[in-house]
Amino acid sequence: ISTAAAKVTGNAAAGKDSAAACASCHGADGNSPNDTWPNLAGQNAAYLARILTAYKSGDQTDAAMTPLAQALGDADIQNLAAYYASLSCTSATSGKTAGDAAAGEALAANCVACHGQAGTGSNPAWPKLAAQKPGYLVNVLKAFKAGLRKDPMMASAAKSLSDTDIANLATYYAAQSCQSTK
Numbered sequence: 023i024s025t026a027a028a029k030v031t032g033n034a035a036a037g038k039d040s041a042a043a044c045a046s047c048h049g050a051d052g053n054s055p056n057d058t059w060p061n062l063a064g065q066n067a068a069y070l071a072r073i074l075t076a077y078k079s080g081d082q083t084d085a086a087m088t089p090l091a092q093a094l095g096d097a098d099i100q101n102l103a104a105y106y107a108s109l110s111c112t113s114a115t116s117g118k119t120a121g122d123a124a125a126g127e128a129l130a131a132n133c134v135a136c137h138g139q140a141g142t143g144s145n146p147a148w149p150k151l152a153a154q155k156p157g158y159l160v161n162v163l164k165a166f167k168a169g170l171r172k173d174p175m176m177a178s179a180a181k182s183l184s185d186t187d188i189a190n191l192a193t194y195y196a197a198q199s200c201q202s203t204k
Contacts, residue, residue, distance in 0.1 A: 030067035030103045037105025040098050047086070052109040057157035064111030064200055068146040070103035082172055111200035113153045119193040121156070121186070126194025129187055132179065141195045153200035159192035 041052075044062070048054050052063025062070065076082035077091035078099070094102070130139060133151075138144045141151035151159065165171040166180035167188075183191070 030071050030100055030107070032067070032071075032097070032100030032102070032104030034101070034104040034108045036097075037101035037103070040094075040102055041105055043090070044102070048106075051112075052106050053112045054155060054158075057155045058161055059155070060158050061111060061154055061200075062106040063109035065106055065150055066143060066146040066148070067103040067107035069149045070106055071099055072147055073149075074099045074102065076172075111150075111153055113199055119156045119189070119196065120160075121189030121191070121193030123190070123194045123197050125187075126190035126192070129183075129191050130194055133191075136175070140198045142198070142200070150200065151195040152198035154195060156189075156192040156196040159195055160188055163188045163191065 047056065047059045048062045052065075053061045073082060074091050074094065075096075077084060077087045078094060080088065082088075091099075130137075130141070133141075134144075136144060136148050137151050141154075143150045162171065163180050163183060164185075166173065166176040167183060169177060171177075180188075
């Protein structure tokens with residue numbers, strides 16, 4: 023999957039109409055009601071367009087997302103990316119987490135170049151991690167580690183993480199504010 027940031031030219035109003043099909047998993051406001059599905063509200067538009075395009079092409083696969091993305095046209099992808107990026111994210115609800123946030127913060131020093139110290143990102147082609155659900159973050163990191171998600175940089179970064187490290191990182195990023203401080 024290319025990590026280049028492409029300009030998103032979508033129409034957020036048109037994306038709102040298409041987003042109704044996404045609401046059951048990602049929430050009507052882009053903030054997922056489920057611990058294992060990502061929040062899309064406030065996410066980088068370039069990242070959303072890139073990942074949806076990867077699901078559509080088969081460069082990235084997921085049992086639920088691949089068929090949904092394959093039904094989208096290029097304009098739909100651009101519109102959805104613009105719409106979700108325009109929404110306000112909310113902080114993850116405080117729930118039971120398996121990790122240690124302080125230990126996760128120390129590990130996050132390895133993630134700063136791409137995701138920023140607090141997970142609000144440094145490049146629009148990469149996802150914001152702040153305030154994502156801890157279960158989702160754990161699943162994604164484990165998928166990168168196992169080679170189920172494709173990204174050479176993330177596969178390399180996740181390879182050395184233990185399950186404890188993954189839980190700690192997930193707990194740390196879930197506790198961060200999704201509002202960028204830039």
